[in-house]
Amino acid sequence: MTGSSRGIGRASALAMARAGANVVVHYRRDGNAAEETANEIRGLGKQALVLKAEIESEDELRAMFDRIKDEFGHLDVLMANAAASAFKPIADLKGYHLDRTYRVVLHSLVQCVQLAVPLMAGRQGRIITMSSMGSRFTLPRYAALGTAKAALESLTRYIAAEYGPEGITCNALNPGVVATESAKFYGADHYDAYERDVLAHTPLGRLAEPEDIADVAVFLASDAARFITGQTIRVDGGLTLTTGGFESF
């Protein structure tokens, strides 16, 4: 589970453990938060292995999967959840913003898949990727991450097609707005207004909690989802059902 020190990754790591999985808790900077996730998993009676890796680094990713192989010998589920980007208008985007975003979201996924698949041999592997509504809809200051997520959904379909014959499924989750630190970082000084607008357009009347997304991840990892592959599944309380522009009717 990449990026499981906090947010959706943390909730998904805990939900997977509750469903019976031993979990690799991956993080980049916040080792204490990763240890807290791991301790909760151990409290549920499952194993947790905490591993640090900058997912922009091919060497660090390789070292992480080497450790997973040494500790567990196999892998049933890869959930590629971690992401980070620069939230800027196109006019202010520099090449390194795009390079880093695409490396974190896309290059790392390709490499994680290359490293994970050999550990899934003979095990009905599951790959779960994490998109966002910016893949399809235009959001303010979101061009770098939105375009990366659009490509990630395409990559999800390619992974599903190429690895299906090995019994591996690959699906993307596409959450709406989830109450996490990164949503606060994105909303910045305008977070309250942003939350108000999102609530006004969400038929189910609240932001997503990380657990709303985690529960669907557990479903995708389960045997019940064995014939679903190459799909992008929205988990957004209906946020993307309306186009806007009809408020006065």
Ligand SMILES: NC(=O)c1ccc[n+]([C@@H]2O[C@H](COP(=O)([O-])OP(=O)(O)OC[C@H]3O[C@@H](n4cnc5c(N)ncnc54)[C@H](OP(=O)(O)O)[C@@H]3O)[C@@H](O)[C@H]2O)c1
């Ligand atoms: N929150 C939302 O509203 C929302 C909506 C749609 C989609 N999503 C997607 O859901 C995923 C998780 O989002 P979140 O809100 O839970 O994020 P978050 O709270 O910001 O957590 C991000 C996680 O990713 C790790 N991470 C970030 N950059 C990394 C890098 N370069 N190398 C290694 N690890 C890195 C962080 O580790 P450290 O803390 O150790 O740095 C952290 O564990 C992302 O893919 C995001 O795009 C979020």
